[in-house]
Amino acid sequence: MSKIAVIGSNMVDLITYIDRMPAQGETLEAPGFALGCGGKGANQAVAAAKLGTDVLMLSKVGDDMFADNTVANFERFGIDTRYVQRVPGVSSGVAPIFVQADSHNSILIVKGANAHLSPADIEAAAADLRECKLIVLQLEIDLETVYDAIEFAHRHGIPVLLNPAPALSGLNAEHLAHLDFLIPNESELALISGQVVDSPESANAAARSLVAGGIRHVIVTLGEQGALYVGEEGEFRVPGVRVEARDTTGAGDAFIGCFIHHWNQDADIRHAMEQAVAYSACSVMGLGTQTSYPDRETFKRFQQQR
Template sequence: MDRIGRIAVVGSNMVDLVTYTDRMPAPGETLEAPSFEMGNGGKGANQAVAAAKLGAKLVMVSKVGSDIFGENTIRNLQGFGIDTRHVSVAQGMSSGVALIFVEPSGENAILIVKGANAALSPADVDAAEELLRGADLILMQLEVPLETVYHTVARAAEWGVRTILNPAPAARDLDVGQLASLGFLVPNETELAQLSGLPTGSDPEIEAAAQALIARGIGAVIVTLGARGVRLVTSEGMVAVPAVAVEAVDTTGAGDAFIGGFAHFLTASGDTLAALHQAARYAAHSVTGRGTQKSYATVAEFAEFCRVLDDR
């Protein structure tokens, strides 16, 4: 029987301002768009909510702004049962905002303003030590300062807690040498090329680039390739996990659904490959609905989705 995992997210939260458009405007062009929605997002919060909706126990270490969005963000996290005692207010700063534009195909373009996320510090991580060291897994992204990510990786190694880093959005100054004790690195193809300095146009090149990072101390590399699926690379070799074919409505937040799902399934079962297959299904379900967190399946919704897939 699967266990209930204890997952900590040291990362970002955002307010999503989503515009659904018939096409992207050209520079200098003004278009009328069919619809607009506002919701809660941010890579850290999205991944936390995905894992929480699947039944994991979550704690969040994050910063919100001292504006109208801050209290709403905290209430939103609490609504999913996420422990927010270490989600604090950065006085005088705005909350993080993501401006998202979605085309009819489901493809999207996103601008982010980090806001209060830029104030999350190593001291905030240390203040949450009691909860973090009791976690099965600590999950991070790059919408917060790099020094905070490095500090979290180092402290987690001291505590013997497994770690996952999603190196997004891409940061050219990310120091791989500071990630030597990381359990899992989860980049996309572009991020892998940037971090390794190697080409990633084919599976052999992806494996070689990932192995170069593993040689520097990272435990395993999980490369997300969209419709081409996922590649799990360890020191023993590479395994392909196929994508799940569905009709996409909105791909916003699908990567976060995958990573949050993977974190849950990994802590629940301890089986990395099985967790990746389940996470691929969870991400596929998320693109069949609009939005980010609201498109993530609950346990019951995901079970029904898997039943339909298995009956195909």
């Protein structure tokens, strides 16, 4: 397998487990708390690395007590951290996460040092990026950096994947047209396409409109319902895997990390989606984000049991 580059965020997850969200002005006791490593870029990189992918990470950490732990966490999974750099006088990114008893979550993000990842950082890593088989992006870093990375990949003939999360409206259509893969959830698909997405048929129609605009492959994650593909290989759905969910935080990142791992092996999109749906389902049975992502052996056992 070739190396994959993830250009994106890292966050410190501040996870509070709650029975319900407090009303304005109300104070409630919460039953549990956990501190972990997260951020969409980091999550996707760690999921792929846990499965055996060689990952190069471009990211920024702050000038605080969280920074060394974040870098050490990447290194623990064998991720190349040469381009994970500290920003003086700036906090690391943090993500307060509230997980309810039904496993659903609400998340706030503070970008911190992530906002300082710039096109200059892509240029500094250009020689190593040109050796990668795929560049993976999200929207927790500066949008101009995302656009610059897309155009860098396009110029050098490197496939590029964008996970458009957190959702943003008004994304530049010319840059999107240079994507090989766009992987949104349903709400992100609606925002990007400008269409209502409230049924399987409308999701297909919205995805078709993006493919018509130039994107080669659109994969829509549907939570427990699986995933939808629209693109050069036609249209198909991969059904979900039924599990007892404990915490859905980071499930979309688990999907993408597993997808890029398997696509990197043989470029079989349907198979990669099937594996990613199962991997995402396995992840929601655990607590937290990266801590819930299974390694190769754990994932293999999960599949055998199913």
